[in-house]
Amino acid sequence: MNDFWIALAGMAGITFSCRYLFFSNTVSFKLGPKVSRLLSYTAPSVMTAMWVPIVFLGHQDSGGDFITSPFLIAGVATLIFSLLIKNTLAVVIFGMSIFALLQVIF
Amino acid sequence: MPSKTVVADESISSDFQTMKQAVIAIFPLSLAVVPWGILCGSLAITVGLTPLQAQLMSLLIFAGAAQLAALSMMGAVGSLSSMFSSTFVISSRHLLYSAVFREHVRNSSFGLRCSIAFFLTDEMFAVTCAYIVRNKRFSPVYALSSGITFYVIWNISTFAGIVAGQHIPNLEHLGLEFAIAATFIAIVIPLVKNRSTLVSVVTSGLSAIILSVFMAEYALIAATFIGMVCGYLTKDKESINE
Numbered sequence: 001m002n003d004f005w006i007a008l009a010g011m012a013g014i015t016f017s018c019r020y021l022f023f024s025n026t027v028s029f030k031l032g033p034k035v036s037r038l039l040s041y042t043a044p045s046v047m048t049a050m051w052v053p054i055v056f057l058g059h060q061d062s063g064g065d066f067i068t069s070p071f072l073i074a075g076v077a078t079l080i081f082s083l084l085i086k087n088t089l090a091v092v093i094f095g096m097s098i099f100a101l102l103q104v105i106f
Numbered sequence: 107m108p109s110k111t112v113v114a115d116e117s118i119s120s121d122f123q124t125m126k127q128a129v130i131a132i133f134p135l136s137l138a139v140v141p142w143g144i145l146c147g148s149l150a151i152t153v154g155l156t157p158l159q160a161q162l163m164s165l166l167i168f169a170g171a172a173q174l175a176a177l178s179m180m181g182a183v184g185s186l187s188s189m190f191s192s193t194f195v196i197s198s199r200h201l202l203y204s205a206v207f208r209e210h211v212r213n214s215s216f217g218l219r220c221s222i223a224f225f226l227t228d229e230m231f232a233v234t235c236a237y238i239v240r241n242k243r244f245s246p247v248y249a250l251s252s253g254i255t256f257y258v259i260w261n262i263s264t265f266a267g268i269v270a271g272q273h274i275p276n277l278e279h280l281g282l283e284f285a286i287a288a289t290f291i292a293i294v295i296p297l298v299k300n301r302s303t304l305v306s307v308v309t310s311g312l313s314a315i316i317l318s319v320f321m322a323e324y325a326l327i328a329a330t331f332i333g334m335v336c337g338y339l340t341k342d343k344e345s346i347n348e
Contacts, residue, residue: 003186004155004159004180006186007176007180007186007189008159008162008163008166008167010186010189010190010193011163011167011169011172011173011176011189011190011193012166012167014190014193014194014197015167015168015169015172015193015197015200016223016224018194018197018198018200018201018204019197019200019203019204019223019224019226020204020219020220020223020224021201021204022201022204022205022207022208023204023207023208023211023212023219023220023222023223024219025212030205030208031201031202031205034338036202036205037338038334038335038338039198039199039201039202039334040202041302041303041306041333041334041337041338042195042198042199042202042330042334043199043228043293043294043297044294044297044298044303044306044307044310044333044337045306045307045310045329045330045331045332045333045334045337046171046195046196046199046310046326046330046333047171047290047293047294048290048294048307048310048311048314048333049310049311049313049314049325049326049329049330049333050171050174050175050286050287050290050314050326051286051287051290051291051294052310052311052312052314052315053314053315053318053325054283054284054286054287055287056315057315057318058283058284058287070284071284071287074284074288075284075287075288075291078287078288078291078292079291079295082291082292082295082296083295086296088134088135088138088289088292088293088296089134089135089137089138089292091288091291091292092138092141092285092288092289092292095284095287095288095291095292096141096284096285096288099284099288
């Protein structure tokens with residue numbers, strides 16, 4: 001990756017700017033209720049757009065079947081567990097354990 | 107002046123109490139990102155970065171989702187422009203956090219504002235907002251303590267991933283990326299409290315699958331944007347009644 005240092009500087013600049021923008025005294029505008037509402041959907045949307053392909057397309061890289069894919073089974077199990085239990089850490093540990101177990105079985 | 111010393115001691119010890127509360131509050135959330143940090147470190151080695159470059163990503167960018175998205179692009183088709191635009195879309199939620207804290211930090215020094223901004227993450231925002239609700243005031247000590255705790259654990263787990271990535275070949279085949287899926291499921295599902303968020307999550311998930319088939323490079327950004335707009339356009343029951 002030849003452009004690594006440019007990528008690093010650019011990404012660090014972008015993440016910091018997003019966090020700092022409204023702390024700046026030179027920025028006088030405020031976020032309107034409409035923009036705030038639009039941005040409030042960013043976190044759930046971006047995270048879902050990242051986990052859904054892992055769970056539903058994860059079998060493609062390993063060359064396995066869709067139905068017996070550990071990604072799919074453990075993903076659906078984690079999803080169901082997250083509906084029942086609100087403790088984030090417990091859900092993550094449960095999901096990882098199911099996945100590890102399935103890796104051993106298949 | 108004994109009385110002055112007592113006052114100073116009290117404020118130091120109350121700061122210390124605040125720090126302790128902050129560390130305790132953010133600790134479970136920090137543990138949940140450990141597999142994710144390990145993944146960031148090992149994936150960076152897998153795509154060909156040096157250990158120093160890998161650690162610098164966590165030290166300077168300090169944004170798990172953006173780092174992982176960029177790493178998966180470095181390993182595949184990524185151009186700088188796709189990396190930067192996905193970083194911006196993923197980080198744009200921080201604009202909202204920044205706007206929420208604005209009134210609390212506006213009169214602070216430049217250095218303090220920069221520090222709070224640098225350590226502003228989803229997790230730090232969540233615990234600091236809970237602190238504001240409980241105590242009816244913002245605390246820079248609380249925000250920084252929770253943010254720095256999270257930063258340290260994030261970088262230690264990245265380091266662990268770098269070491270593992272160098273010594274365990276084919277670590278990525280262990281399916282560590284499932285840790286991302288599990289973490290995001292655990293964070294997202296409790297956020298789905300109304301119809302519009304449900305619509306936003308379902309549309310972004312479906313678009314992510316469909317789009318990744320024919321435009322892998324921009325699938326994440328496009329799917330996120332579709333999810334945001336669909337959520338925005340969906341009316342919740344409360345607003346229908348208004």
